[in-house]
Amino acid sequence: MILTASNLSCRRGGRLIFRDISFRVASGSALVVTGDNGAGKSSLIAMIAGLLTPAEGEIALSGDPEQTPGELIGLMAHRDGLKPSLTVQENLSWARNLLGASAMDIDEALLAVGLSHAIAMPVEHLSAGQRRRVSLARLLSCSRPIWLMDEPAGALDQRAIRGLTGLMQRHLAEGGIIVAATHQPLGIDDAQTLHLAPPPVDAGDEEPFWEDDDCEDELLMGYAPARAGQ
Ligand SMILES: Nc1ncnc2c1ncn2[C@@H]1O[C@H](COP(=O)(O)OP(=O)(O)OP(=O)(O)O)[C@@H](O)[C@H]1O
Numbered sequence: 001m002i003l004t005a006s007n008l009s010c011r012r013g014g015r016l017i018f019r020d021i022s023f024r025v026a027s028g029s030a031l032v033v034t035g036d037n038g039a040g041k042s043s044l045i046a047m048i049a050g051l052l053t054p055a056e057g058e059i060a061l062s063g064d065p066e067q068t069p070g071e072l073i074g075l076m077a078h079r080d081g082l083k084p085s086l087t088v089q090e091n092l093s094w095a096r097n098l099l100g101a102s103a104m105d106i107d108e109a110l111l112a113v114g115l116s117h118a119i120a121m122p123v124e125h126l127s128a129g130q131r132r133r134v135s136l137a138r139l140l141s142c143s144r145p146i147w148l149m150d151e152p153a154g155a156l157d158q159r160a161i162r163g164l165t166g167l168m169q170r171h172l173a174e175g176g177i178i179v180a181a182t183h184q185p186l187g188i189d190d191a192q193t194l195h196l197a198p199p200p201v202d203a204g205d206e207e208p209f210w211e212d213d214d215c216e217d218e219l220l221m222g223y224a225p226a227r228a229g230q
Helices: 041-048 088-099 106-112 128-141 158-173 215-223
Strands: 002-012 015-026 030-035 056-062 073-076 146-150 177-181 192-196
Touching: 002 041, 015 030, 015 041, 015 056, 015 177, 015 192, 030 041, 041 146, 041 177, 073 128, 088 106, 088 128, 106 128, 128 158, 146 158, 158 177
Parallel strands: 030 177, 030 192, 073 146, 146 177
Antiparallel strands: 002 015, 002 056
16 A cells, blocks of 8 residues: 655645645655644645645545545544543444444453553543553554554653554554654664654744744843842
């Protein structure tokens, strides 16, 4: 299976976010997407998932013509889509029924993400990092060869990030494809990288405050503790 993007451009709210992006990711390999806030990483993930239409260019998936992209893609998005009032097990069972079950069952997936103890807890009682782990367990326990991951390490502690890396490597070793948008290194061996350049500044836009040379002084002045006698 090969995921190919050719000359993609993205427009949102009438603004050009990125343009002329091309890549090719084959089974067993990963693409790591980086870039500043607002560079378009989540937008690119949404485009590959079929949730956003490119302004220009196209995305193609070669492989089994019997399977649609919707049947092949597993999405770990910013919004996790977990049902807060359902337990971890109920959320994962629901996803497996909807998306198809992988060879890894729910117990194994929760063990892999270090969350076995939380299987019967409602998701609304979990911490942000624990919810992230449930999202990862959902990818593991559903049968989706293409993982699209938006900030997969967000809210995870260092040990959990190492675990995440191991699970991503295993998915690649089993012939999966991964596209991951991230602000922090994921440690994936031999991953291609794609850095999205900052969006062009439209005429009339103000420069970001941190590019103003006087800004540091102003911040220091604003936050410096008042001294006695001043
Ligand atoms: N629904 C929308 N309507 C208009 N503009 C949008 C919409 N969604 C996102 N944008 C804009 O598109 C740009 C890219 O957003 P996106 O979330 O893809 O960036 P990102 O690289 O993932 O950022 P971050 O690192 O902060 O997560 C931003 O300027 C954002 O304001």
